[in-house]
Amino acid sequence: MIRIENLNKYFGDKHILKDINLEIKDGEVIGLIGPSGSGKSTLIRCMNFLEIPTSGNVYIDEKDLSTLGNEIDKVRQQIGMVFQHFHLFPHKTVLENITLAPVLTGKLAKTQAEEKALELLKTMDLLDKKDVYPNSLSGGQKQRIAIARSLAMDPKIMLFDEVTSALDPEMVGEVLNVMKGLASTGMTMIVVTHEMAFAKQVADRVIFMSDGEIVESNTAVELFENPQNIRTKEFLSKVLEY
Amino acid sequence: MNIINLLIKYKHYYLVGVKITLLLSFLSLIFGTTLGSLLSLLKLSKYKIPKALSTVYIEVVRGTPMMVQIALVYFGSYVMIGMDISGFAAALIAVSLNSAAYVAEIIRSGIQSIDKGQMEASRSLGISERQTMRYIILPQAVKNILPALGNEFVTLIKETSVASTIGVADLMYASKIVQSNSFQPFNPLIIVAGIYFLFTFTLSQLIGVFERSLSHND
Ligand SMILES: Nc1ncnc2c1ncn2[C@@H]1O[C@H](COP(=O)(O)OP(=O)(O)O)[C@@H](O)[C@H]1O
Ligand SMILES: [Mg+2]
Numbered sequence: 291m292i293r294i295e296n297l298n299k300y301f302g303d304k305h306i307l308k309d310i311n312l313e314i315k316d317g318e319v320i321g322l323i324g325p326s327g328s329g330k331s332t333l334i335r336c337m338n339f340l341e342i343p344t345s346g347n348v349y350i351d352e353k354d355l356s357t358l359g360n361e362i363d364k365v366r367q368q369i370g371m372v373f374q375h376f377h378l379f380p381h382k383t384v385l386e387n388i389t390l391a392p393v394l395t396g397k398l399a400k401t402q403a404e405e406k407a408l409e410l411l412k413t414m415d416l417l418d419k420k421d422v423y424p425n426s427l428s429g430g431q432k433q434r435i436a437i438a439r440s441l442a443m444d445p446k447i448m449l450f451d452e453v454t455s456a457l458d459p460e461m462v463g464e465v466l467n468v469m470k471g472l473a474s475t476g477m478t479m480i481v482v483t484h485e486m487a488f489a490k491q492v493a494d495r496v497i498f499m500s501d502g503e504i505v506e507s508n509t510a511v512e513l514f515e516n517p518q519n520i521r522t523k524e525f526l527s528k529v530l531e532y
Numbered sequence: 533m534n535i536i537n538l539l540i541k542y543k544h545y546y547l548v549g550v551k552i553t554l555l556l557s558f559l560s561l562i563f564g565t566t567l568g569s570l571l572s573l574l575k576l577s578k579y580k581i582p583k584a585l586s587t588v589y590i591e592v593v594r595g596t597p598m599m600v601q602i603a604l605v606y607f608g609s610y611v612m613i614g615m616d617i618s619g620f621a622a623a624l625i626a627v628s629l630n631s632a633a634y635v636a637e638i639i640r641s642g643i644q645s646i647d648k649g650q651m652e653a654s655r656s657l658g659i660s661e662r663q664t665m666r667y668i669i670l671p672q673a674v675k676n677i678l679p680a681l682g683n684e685f686v687t688l689i690k691e692t693s694v695a696s697t698i699g700v701a702d703l704m705y706a707s708k709i710v711q712s713n714s715f716q717p718f719n720p721l722i723i724v725a726g727i728y729f730l731f732t733f734t735l736s737q738l739i740g741v742f743e744r745s746l747s748h749n750d
Contacts, residue, residue, distance in 0.1 A: 340652055360660070367658030377653035381671050391657035394667065436653075443657060 291316055292337060292447065292478075297346035299332055306332050308502040310346070314480065316446070319473045321489030321510065322482045324499035325525060330482045333499070334449045337480065338369045350447070367395055370440025371449040374456050376432040378424040384411070384435055385420040388442045397443065410438040414468060430461030434468055441472075448472065450481040486529055490514050498522045535719050542710045542720075549706030550727065556623055556692045556702060557731075561685055563628035568635025575640050586636065593633035598694050602626040606698045623695035623702075631688050638684060642677035643669060678746065682739035686732045693728070703727055 292314040299307035307329050314320055322330050335341035336348055339355050339362055348355045350365050358365065379387050388407035392398040398406065411417045414434045424432055433453055440448060450469065454462045466488050473479055473492050483489055489496050489510060496513040498506045498521075506513060506522045514530075517523045539546065574586035593601070606622035609615065617625075646669050654664040696705035707724035711717055 338656055340656060363655075363658045363660055365658075366656055369656070371653075371656040373649060373653065375649060377647070377649035379650065379653070379668055390667065391654075391659055394659050394663050395657075440657065 291349075291351055292480075293347075293349040293352075294336070295347045295349070297333075297336060297348065298344050299329075299336065299341065300344045306502050307336070307343075310504060312497070312504065312507075314478065316478055317476045319477075319479045319492055319494050320481065321493030321496040322480060322499065323484070323486070323489060323496060323525075324505075328499045329502045330499055331451050334371075334451055334480055334482055337447075337449060338366050338371055340371075363395070367391075367397065367443050368445050369447045369449060370437075370443060370445035372433070372436050372440060372451065372453045374452045376424075376429075376436045376456075378432055378436055378439070380424055383421050383423055384416070384427075387424065387435060388439050391439070392442050395443075403442065406442055407438070410441055413471075414438055428461060429457045430464045433457065433461075433465045437465075437468055437472075445477075447478045447480070450479065450483070452482050452484065454483070454485060484529070486514070486526075498525065500525065534716075535723060538710060538714060538716070538719055539723060542706070542713070545701075545706040545709050546703070546723070546727070548701055549703035549724075552620070552695075552701055552705075553689070553692055553703040554731070556620070556627065556695060556700070557689045559624055560627040560631055560692065561688060563624070564631030564688065565635050565681075567628065567632035569639060571632055571636035572639035572643070575636060576643060590633045590636055593630055594637070598626070598630055598691050599697055601630055602694050602698055605629075619695070619698045619700040622698060623692070623700045627688065627692055627695070630691070631684065634684050634687075635681065638680040639673075639677055642673040642680065645676050646672050675746070678739070678743055682736065682743070685739070686735055689731050689735065690728060 292312070294310055294312040297307055297310040298305070310333060322334065324330055332341055336343050337350075339348070343356070350369065353365060355362060355365060379390065382390060385404065385407055388410060389398075389400065389403040392403040392406065393400050408417065408420065411420055414437070416431060416434060416438075419427060419431065419435070424435065427435065436453075453469075454465050457465065462485070466485065469479070469481065469488075470492055481489070481493065491510075493510045495507060496510045497504055498513065498517075498519070500521045506517065506519045508518075513522070514526065517526055571586045571590065574582040575590065577583055602623055605626040606617070606619060609617045609622060650668055650672065651664055654668045655661070659668075692702060693704035695702050696708065699705070703724050707720045710720040710723075714720065
């Protein structure tokens, strides 16, 4: 479970996140939407402390992240994160990209980690790519490898930050399908996305952010079909126009 | 013809010069690189005071001429530690300290040129900062660092010639002696230029081979 209490984040004197309160239950799939610059990335980066809140608390399974010090690594091992620009390790093969974290953190022995990686690659339909370097992959393949790299740690929570935004349109589907499959396994997921159709279809709950605030939070159907706040309405009318 | 005659006649001076120049270069390279690596770590650290100290050091050293630095160490040693040190020791200290500043900047910029996303992806997986440096950042940074470091080593060999200004019997010093003994101003310089070039050219070729062997590994 993720619980966020009175979270504020400033960059310099810019107030980026304004008093955020939020609770996400195990197994929930959250779609996080909102205009660019509204603080979506900053919010999910606070959930694994890549960004340190200026004030307020983030709890993962009742552990207050701000009190952890170096123990934060242990918590991060349970929270996968997938980025818009993949950030695969270019000097490692696909297989090494996936086995590195389990081996370095002592979670799995090398042979076990490789077995697990091969399994993941099989489910991603990328087994034939195991020995190549990331730069020879397409964007969609890179993003699926990035997801596999996170899953190799057996995380309880997965954070997705606009993971299809940098992809050519024809590759969006293959990545969304992997995420859809993951959602159906009961994974807790927070998905920052511009893919409204995907949010509507997969998310249990959709949160609309604007200007550093959570403006509205509701079931996907309610939020899309019956938005309450004027800012939500304006945003949806803009993105759903096409 | 004249050049070969000069070489043969004064080979003793040149041999000593070669030995001193190579020794000075090699030792300064070792000390300079070691100290420079430490300095770069200080400069990259999140602690304000070590960071500020290394920044000041690097800027001051890079902003003053080597010839002044070498004289400062040589003539300043008595003032600072109450005893004279040999010209060679002064040159070794000055060249090492000087080179360390450049090496530190090369390593720092090599590390900082790696996309921030690499650190974040690794840390998000729960890999520690230290292991991230060791397994993710440094292996990539080395590819940027090595060519620049190679250039710095070539520069260092040439810069050691400043040691002759405080009487160290290096190659440059040998050429000055031969100039005055033979009453020839020009040819001894040609010889010494040729020898320096031989050293730097050999070194850059070796570095090139090394870089290529590294890039084959992936
Ligand atoms: N590291 C940073 N330093 C300064 N400002 C930042 C930084 N990261 C984000 N911001 C600013 O915070 C605001 C919210 O950014 P972000 O969370 O990336 O929004 P979103 O993901 O919704 O597009 C933006 O105005 C952005 O410029
Ligand atoms: Mg964003």
